[in-house]
Amino acid sequence: MPRYVFGPVPSRRLGLSLGIDLLPPKTCSFDCLYCEVGRTTLKLSEPQPLVPVAEVLAEARSILETATTDVITLAGSGEPTLHSGIGEVIAGLRDLSLKPVVLLTNGSLFWREEVVHRVLAADVIMPTLCSAYPETFARIHRPHPDITLDKVIRGIRSLRHAYAGRLAVEVVLLAGINDTPQEIEALKGVLDELRADAVYLNTVARPPSDPTARAVAREKLKAVRTFLGESAEMVVSKPLAAGSGKGLSAVEVLIEMIKRRPLRLMDVCSSLGLTKDAAEALIRGFEVKGLIRSRKQSGEVYYTSTEDDGR
Numbered sequence: 001m002p003r004y005v006f007g008p009v010p011s012r013r014l015g016l017s018l019g020i021d022l023l024p025p026k027t028c029s030f031d032c033l034y035c036e037v038g039r040t041t042l043k044l045s046e047p048q049p050l051v052p053v054a055e056v057l058a059e060a061r062s063i064l065e066t067a068t069t070d071v072i073t074l075a076g077s078g079e080p081t082l083h084s085g086i087g088e089v090i091a092g093l094r095d096l097s098l099k100p101v102v103l104l105t106n107g108s109l110f111w112r113e114e115v116v117h118r119v120l121a122a123d124v125i126m127p128t129l130c131s132a133y134p135e136t137f138a139r140i141h142r143p144h145p146d147i148t149l150d151k152v153i154r155g156i157r158s159l160r161h162a163y164a165g166r167l168a169v170e171v172v173l174l175a176g177i178n179d180t181p182q183e184i185e186a187l188k189g190v191l192d193e194l195r196a197d198a199v200y201l202n203t204v205a206r207p208p209s210d211p212t213a214r215a216v217a218r219e220k221l222k223a224v225r226t227f228l229g230e231s232a233e234m235v236v237s238k239p240l241a242a243g244s245g246k247g248l249s250a251v252e253v254l255i256e257m258i259k260r261r262p263l264r265l266m267d268v269c270s271s272l273g274l275t276k277d278a279a280e281a282l283i284r285g286f287e288v289k290g291l292i293r294s295r296k297q298s299g300e301v302y303y304t305s306t307e308d309d310g311r
Contacts (some may be wrong), residue, residue: 021076028078087118110155262302
């Protein structure tokens with residue numbers, strides 16, 4: 001069973017995404033309130049060779065021979081730029097496939113010049129920026145002590161100057177925390193300066209690591225999108241092609257997906273190319289075995305790994 005490659009999984013931003021996980025769970029520079037992966041257990045700010053690059057690329061090569069995917073995404077159990085070999089991974093993935101390589105990042109390490117240099121070959125880089133106020137930044141992200149909001153903004157600015165690919169900044173809004181007019185106006189000033197190709201406006205959708213992270217109403221998201229300007233768009237689900245789980249058994253794919261992110265029944269159907277009845281039967285079997293459990297979030301049922309219960 002693959003250790004570092006998972007999916008393809010449904011992504012509300014990218015379609016079908018083959019995930020590359022460069023980290024032991026859960027290793028990150030942040031411990032975000034809204035994180036769907038769970039609480040950070042190892043908080044770092046210094047990049048390290050966390051998993052073997054050769055093994056990552058060998059797994060990717062094997063799965064890409066049969067899997068159907070729209071993009072290859074560096075994401076997973078924490079902050080990908082914490083892996084000091086991320087540049088080698090990106091280069092290796094570009095050799096293996098013509099599919100776009102996407103980096104999902106919290107943007108916390110681009111103040112390090114070497115980190116910027118390592119990621120320049122990615123097709124799309126998507127850093128997160130949720131506030132222009134240090135107090136709100138600290139409340140939402142609970143960062144490593146070495147990381148400040150000033151460093152994050154300075155780092156993303158450096159990336160923008162050096163990077164020729166598509167830069168899309170993700171903004172995660174949390175009700176009662178960073179969704180006030182003052183917060184949005186200050187954030188717009190920073191976003192305008194960064195000149196990102198796109199701003200993806202998001203909120204809590206899957207069960208967060210902290211219950212104080214609450215979703216912002218859709219009507220309010222629409223108003224914020226209008227205020228932020230033409231480059232802003234709300235994140236919405238994309239239709240997904242069936243049969244994306246080729247190359248592994250449905251059991252293996254489902255286990256690996258749910259370990260890394262909560263999934264709805266429709267996500268399981270889309271990712272594995274299963275009928276609703278077949279997906280329900282598979283999920284019931286895992287529930288009986290105690291491998292997964294259900295949680296409700298925003299009126300929908302999500303399935304999560306029981307491995308998270310011990311974190």
